[in-house]
Amino acid sequence: MPIVERSLVEVDRTEALELEGIDVSGDWNTFLRSRVVQDLDLKVADWVKGQPQGETISRCWQCGTCTAGCCLHTDFGLEEFNPRYFIYLAQIGYEEELRRYAQTVWRCVSCNKCVERCPKGVKVEEVIHTIGSYLTLTGAAPESPADRFDRAYTENLLRRGVLDEPDLFRTYERLEGRRTPAGELLRMGLKLLGSGRLHTGPLAHRTRGWRRMGAVLREALTEDERRRREGLAPSPPPPGGPP
Ligand code: SF4
Ligand code: SF4
Incomplete structure (x- = not known):
């Protein structure tokens, strides 16, 4: 450690x-x-293990191979990004310490070097993201711009079954609470039109039979969200913020 x-x-x-x-x-x-650490609580490990992407966490035997090969930790010198340590904290239920890394865990770039190298077959990248989800869902980390883009993207896709770039852009801007100047929007719109990618309004594409398919997907996502939040109580704010 x-x-x-x-x-x-x-x-x-x-x-x-x-x-x-x-x-x-x-x-x-x-x-x-x-x-003496008295507030260990295994609910973190239980929750992570209960998620499809986190179930391999219990195979980890703390050899540190993932951290030694992690590009963020080694090549980019981000010492505080330590996948082995994040897994360790989740395994022993040291939530207070884990919450100090609520923002750091999301810096994983999904290169999967750790997954390739892990001798125990831990899907490290997925486990790290699951730990990040736990921290976000319990309020230890604020929603990141990447999370908001993810929400905008999913919402956009669910509407018609194909991506509508201008609509995606508008939704993301709304979620971010910002407004691009009209002149810049016009320039971007003309570029999209020129490249044949302006499928919005009357030009919008739609996947055939999407109404039923979209409803099924929406239901599945709602159920997934409900299941993920099951048994989670919001955490109190971190004492000293991120390290
Ligand atoms: S390489 Fe695998 S077993 Fe070793 S610390 Fe990382 S996750 Fe655990
Ligand atoms: S996937 Fe994430 S944790 Fe794994 S080596 Fe790459 S940056 Fe590090």
Whole structure:
């Protein structure tokens, strides 16, 4: 487990000490202060295991191969992004500590190197995203722009069964609470028209028989959302925010 709390590290410093003419002053011992964590709660692990994308979490034996190969952790030097540690915190139910990484977990770029390397067949990338969903659903992390785009995209697709780019753009803008200037919209519209991708209003495509299919998909998504939220209670706000 990496030392993420400097306050827990106790350095035994020996000042001005000379032994047989050799200066041996300095830091000789490093200790971790003892602490007692009392609020472990296995509901995180249970919830993650109960999701189709998170069920492999219990196979993890904490070897750290995923973190050693993770491009964010190694190539981009984002030390706090540590998939092994996120899994560990979820496994032992240390939710308070896990919530400190509520934003960080979403930085996973889904390269799947961790999945390729894991000797225990843990679907690390899926597990990390499931842990992220848990944190978002319990209110530990605010909804990200990517989440809002996801919502706009799904809503747009459900309407007609095909994507309507201008409509997707409008929905996303509404969710983000921003407005693109009219001149820029016109420029973009003309570009889309020129590339034959302006399928909106009277030009809109529609998948045949979509009304029934769309209703089935909507019902399935609603049921999935209901199931995911089952047994989840909102968390109190994180004490110190992200690390
Ligand atoms: S490589 Fe697999 S088993 Fe090893 S720590 Fe990562 S998830 Fe766990
Ligand atoms: S999928 Fe995510 S966790 Fe896995 S190696 Fe890539 S960035 Fe790291």
